[in-house]
Amino acid sequence: MPASFNLITKPWITCVTRSGKPRELSLSELFRKAHKMRGIEDENPLMVASIYLLLLAIIHRALDGPKSNKEWKKIWERKAFDKRIENYLGDEKQLEKFDLFSTKYPFFQTPDFEVVTKENEINYKTTTLLDISTATGDNKTLFSHSLESDRMPIESKVAARLLLSSQQFSLFGLARTYSKYSGGDPVYQQSFMSAPLVGKVLTLFEGDNLFESLVLNLLVYKADRPIPNENDELVWEQNIDWKDKLNKKRPVKGYLDLLTWKSRHIRLFPDSSGQKVEKIFITQAYELPKAGEAGYVEHPLCWFTGKNEAYKFSPQKAYWRDSSSLLRFSTKPENQVPPLNISQLSELIPNEPPRYLMLFGLANNKGNPLLWRQEKLPLPKGILCNRILSQHIADWLNSVEKIHKVLNDVMRNKYARFLLTDGVRKADGKEVTRVVKSVSTLQQFWSRMEPVFFRFIRELSNTTDVNGWTQKTKEVARSVFEETTENTLGRSQRELYARVMAGKQLNSELKKV
Numbered sequence: 001m002p003a004s005f006n007l008i009t010k011p012w013i014t015c016v017t018r019s020g021k022p023r024e025l026s027l028s029e030l031f032r033k034a035h036k037m038r039g040i041e042d043e044n045p046l047m048v049a050s051i052y053l054l055l056l057a058i059i060h061r062a063l064d065g066p067k068s069n070k071e072w073k074k075i076w077e078r079k080a081f082d083k084r085i086e087n088y089l090g091d092e093k094q095l096e097k098f099d100l101f102s103t104k105y106p107f108f109q110t111p112d113f114e115v116v117t118k119e120n121e122i123n124y125k126t127t128t129l130l131d132i133s134t135a136t137g138d139n140k141t142l143f144s145h146s147l148e149s150d151r152m153p154i155e156s157k158v159a160a161r162l163l164l165s166s167q168q169f170s171l172f173g174l175a176r177t178y179s180k181y182s183g184g185d186p187v188y189q190q191s192f193m194s195a196p197l198v199g200k201v202l203t204l205f206e207g208d209n210l211f212e213s214l215v216l217n218l219l220v221y222k223a224d225r226p227i228p229n230e231n232d233e234l235v236w237e238q239n240i241d242w243k244d245k246l247n248k249k250r251p252v253k254g255y256l257d258l259l260t261w262k263s264r265h266i267r268l269f270p271d272s273s274g275q276k277v278e279k280i281f282i283t284q285a286y287e288l289p290k291a292g293e294a295g296y297v298e299h300p301l302c303w304f305t306g307k308n309e310a311y312k313f314s315p316q317k318a319y320w321r322d323s324s325s326l327l328r329f330s331t332k333p334e335n336q337v338p339p340l341n342i343s344q345l346s347e348l349i350p351n352e353p354p355r356y357l358m359l360f361g362l363a364n365n366k367g368n369p370l371l372w373r374q375e376k377l378p379l380p381k382g383i384l385c386n387r388i389l390s391q392h393i394a395d396w397l398n399s400v401e402k403i404h405k406v407l408n409d410v411m412r413n414k415y416a417r418f419l420l421t422d423g424v425r426k427a428d429g430k431e432v433t434r435v436v437k438s439v440s441t442l443q444q445f446w447s448r449m450e451p452v453f454f455r456f457i458r459e460l461s462n463t464t465d466v467n468g469w470t471q472k473t474k475e476v477a478r479s480v481f482e483e484t485t486e487n488t489l490g491r492s493q494r495e496l497y498a499r500v501m502a503g504k505q506l507n508s509e510l511k512k513v
């Protein structure tokens with residue numbers, strides 16, 4: 001009997017129950033019990049993000065909408081998914097298309113596709129190539145210490161999650177592979193191109209349960225919304241001659257096409273039980289058109305700044321520091337294009353805010369993964385429609401950034417300069433940077449400010465004393481300065497003098513903020 005692992009019937013998505021216990025669910029069971037689950041959980045946030053997008057795509061297709069705000073509200077008011085999704089997944093045609101190891105329709109993969117050597121011999125790849133955290137080709141590892149050469153069978157349920165995250169978050173880099181389709185001639189592939197969510201921050205709401213979280217991010221879907229949807233198809237509905245379409249850019253057909261974009265041609269090969277994947281084929285598939293090219297679209301669930309520029313994830317800067325823009329729901333920030341789920345929700349249920357705004361991102365440098373992150377920003381009651389609350393956030397965070405600038409200037413121009421030169425001549429810029437980093441005052445400031453931010457959000461109201469919170473921020477800056485300089489300094493006259501002079505300057509400048 002051929003190996004089989006059907007995502008509709010086999011448990012593979014880890015959810016959290018209301019009591020906080022993890023539980024693996026199939027697609028069918030997940031939709032039946034979504035209102036009883038707290039959310040989706042995985043140590044890899046990119047998998048969580050990719051699963052959310054798959055679930056949203058299934059809902060849109062099963063409901064054929066929602067086509068209007070009225071339809072959306074009906075779904076929201078039911079408090080649980082109706083039989084339409086169960087009927088869609090229960091259709092015999094869908095059952096075969098959601099099997100990882102189907103011969104004809106392997107889920108999110110490319111049948112009749114092989115990776116070969118230059119001599120046209122089969123060239124199986126290891127499962128590590130599915131994992132963004134592993135080292136592949138000339139790329140560096142992120143968290144895992146596995147290499148491309150490692151032979152590592154993985155459980156089929158894990159392979160399913162990695163398959164999704166590979167299609168959404170795979171980085172560009174060298175491929176250097178030969179591929180052939182339907183018995184055709186080998187075609188050389190020099191490079192991999194970035195998947196749709198590389199360099200972007202996916203922005204999703206989280207509600208009180210998984211049903212709410214999914215519906216809160218369900219966009220009105222019709223011919224012209226959220227993007228033009230002419231001939232829109234999910235990846236498992238597309239009938240494409242892959243040989244003719246190899247490694248070509250093509251316009252996005254619609255929102256469902258984008259949610260299930262195939263950035264890699266992949267085939268998974270199981271062991272005899274179907275419970276593990278032993279080896280794979282993988283190469284480049286479609287590349288999304290870039291800004292300015294024909295067919296370019298902005299991802300409706302990502303934040304954009306300026307002209308077609310995605311809000312990017314920085315390893316040095318936590319998302320909450322940009323909350324003055326990210327949480328400004330009641331007014332559109334200047335030169336900002338917020339995700340459509342944010343603007344839509346502000347109209348639909350302005351007085352019923354979700355619990356959190358979830359942000360997912362992968363930072364990379366020239367194709368090398370640096371850090372992935374999932375952050376949750378708490379949403380105070382009334383934030384969707386109350387301009388006063390949004391302004392309070394913007395005003396306070398503006399003060400926080402000013403205080404950080406003061407601290408940075410003092411550490412560089414007073415503390416480091418006096419420590420290096422007694423203040424009588426200009427210090428070498430690289431040495432100044434080295435001293436400031438070694439003391440870690442600035443890093444400690446942001447670390448201390450994160451819990452302050454979350455406390456500020458929890459206590460936010462129309463009568464919040466922003467000036468009072470600014471004073472608390474100044475206290476954090478003074479405390480961090482005193483502690484870090486005390487802990488790293490010796491007792492020489494120069495060191496004590498640098499600390500005293502910098503401390504005086506810090507107090508003087510903070511009074512101006």
